[in-house]
Structures are given as structure tokens and as C-alpha cells.
Amino acid sequence: QQQVKQSPQSLIVQKGGISIINCAYENTAFDYFPWYQQFPGKGPALLIAIRPDVSEKKEGRFTISFNKSAKQFSLHIMDSQPGDSATYFCAANTDKLIFGTGTRLQVFP
Amino acid sequence: DTAVSQTPKYLVTQMGNDKSIKCEQNLGHDTMYWYKQDSKKFLKIMFSYNNKELIINETVPNRFSPKSPDKAHLNLHINSLELGDSAVYFCASSRDTTAGGYTFGSGTRLTVV
Numbered sequence: 287q288q289q290v291k292q293s294p295q296s297l298i299v300q301k302g303g304i305s306i307i308n309c310a311y312e313n314t315a316f317d318y319f320p321w322y323q324q325f326p327g328k329g330p331a332l333l334i335a336i337r338p339d340v341s342e343k344k345e346g347r348f349t350i351s352f353n354k355s356a357k358q359f360s361l362h363i364m365d366s367q368p369g370d371s372a373t374y375f376c377a378a379n380t381d382k383l384i385f386g387t388g389t390r391l392q393v394f395p
Numbered sequence: 396d397t398a399v400s401q402t403p404k405y406l407v408t409q410m411g412n413d414k415s416i417k418c419e420q421n422l423g424h425d426t427m428y429w430y431k432q433d434s435k436k437f438l439k440i441m442f443s444y445n446n447k448e449l450i451i452n453e454t455v456p457n458r459f460s461p462k463s464p465d466k467a468h469l470n471l472h473i474n475s476l477e478l479g480d481s482a483v484y485f486c487a488s489s490r491d492t493t494a495g496g497y498t499f500g501s502g503t504r505l506t507v508v
Contacts, residue, residue: 318495329399329485329499330438373436379495382428382451385438 288313290378292386299393305363307389309376312357316378321350321361322385324373333374334361366393398422401486401500408476409508416471416503418486424498425491426450427469429461432483432502441484444469445492476507 291310299305309319320335336343336350336359343350349362363370371393376386399420408414420427428451429441443451447463458474469486483504487497 317493320495322499324436327501329487329501330497331499332496335496375438377495379493381492382440382443383495383497384440388436388438 288384290376290384290386292376292389294389295387296390297392299366299391301366301368301393301395303366303393305366305370305391305393306360307374307376307391308358308360309386310356310358311378313378313380314357315380316384318379319350319352319359320377320379320383321348322375322377324375324388330375363391366391368393368395396421397500399486399488399498399500401484401503403503404501405504405506407506407508410476410478412476413472413474414476414505415473416484416486416505418469418471418500420467420486420488420498422488422498424488425466426489426494427463427466428487428489428497429469429471430485430487430499432485434482438485442469442471443492450492473505476505478507481505481507 321333322330323333324330347364352359374389377383426445428443441455442461444463460472463469483502486500489497
């Protein structure tokens with residue numbers, strides 16, 4: 287019940303395309319859903335986050351879509367750039383952050 | 396000025412040794428954490444401390460002992476290191492126990508040989 291399932295494991299997108307990463311959860315006590323971006327040799331960095339009373343949040347090229355009834359949320363990266371190539375983690379929080387398994391995104395020029 | 400800093404960045408040691416990793420945050424946060432990232436990049440919480448008190452201990456072997464001398468510091472001591480302890484260890488902090496926006500350090504890559 288504490289798991290957060292993430293897919294796909296890896297994603298290859300052409301520059302300018304849309305990258306979509308999906309996550310699902312079971313525990314309805316989760317009250318905060320962040321996405322983290324991790325570059326090699328660095329720690330995860332908070333990218334964007336949403337609370338369950340909102341269905342969508344947009345910050346620049348990054349959008350979270352949240353479906354409370356389906357217990358699913360996704361990250362959309364519009365106009366993907368080679369600099370977006372990184373590992374992305376969804377997460378869910380109650381008293382601790384539970385992370386998804388990660389998605390390695392590669393954006394080719 | 397680094398918000399969450401960990402030392403050392405790399406640690407190579409032999410099986411059976413004891414080692415420590417230090418973490419400091421200058422964000423004024425009340426809560427600090429240790430996460431372990433394995434070779435498949437899976438991030439799993441190990442411990443959390445709130446104002447120097449242990450809040451979460453996620454069934455980590457008792458060879459791992461966290462210590463928080465004050466709310467800005469959380470150190471991790473590991474006794475009798477095993478090959479399976481090889482991983483990247485991340486320290487993180489948050490405003491309080493309910494704030495999900497964690498700030499992570501850059502990690503300590505521990506290799507046990």
C-alpha cells in the first residue's frame with residue numbers, strides 16, 4: 287500500500303517532442319505528490335509538485351496531471367530538450383516521501 | 396552556499412570497517428533524512444529526525460546508527476560494513492515532517508570491497 291508504481295522505466299524522445307511519465311499509488315493518505323529530477327552524480331532536485339485537491343499544475347514546460355479517483359498522476363514535459371535528459375522520480379508523501387522506481391529520459395537532437 | 400552538504404562524496408573501504416558520513420543543512424529546516432539509492436537507482440528512506448529526535452527507522456540493520464547533535468546536522472555511522480552496503484547515500488531536509496518538498500544533498504557513493 288505504500289508503493290508508488292512508475293512507468294516507463296526508460297523513455298527516448300526527440301527534441302521538441304512530448305515526454306510523458308506515469309505513476310500510480312494505492313494509499314489514499316498521501317497528500318503531496320512531487321516530481322524529482324536527478325542528473326548523474328547529483329542528488330534528486332524538486333521539479334514540480336501537486337496536492338490532491340488540484341487536477342493539474344503547470345510550471346513552464348512541465349505539467350502534472352492528477353486523477354484522484356484513479357489514483358494516478360503523470361508528468362508531461364513539453365518541447366523536450368537534450369538538457370532534460372535525466373532520471374525522473376515521482377513520489378508521494380505522508381510523513382515520509384515514497385519514491386517511484388524512476389524513469390531514465392533521453393532526449394535526442 | 397550549499398543548502399544540504401554531505402561529506403565525503405566518495406568512500407571506498409574494506410568489508411568489516413566502520414565509517415561515518417556527515418550531513419549539514421543551512422536551510423533552517425526541522426526535519427532531516429537519510430535515503431539509500433541502490434544500483435538500480437531505487438531511493439528508499441532509512442531514517443528521519445525531527446528536531447534531533449528519531450521519527451522514522453525503516454527496518455534498517457542496527458549496524459547503521461544515525462546521530463543528530465543538533466537540528467542542522469544528521470550523521471550516519473555504519474559498523475561492520477558489508478558488500479551489500481555499497482550504494483549512494485543521500486541526506487535530505489524538509490521544513491517539517493509533513494512538508495514533502497525535500498532538499499537533497501549531492502550524495503555519498505560508498506563502495507565496500
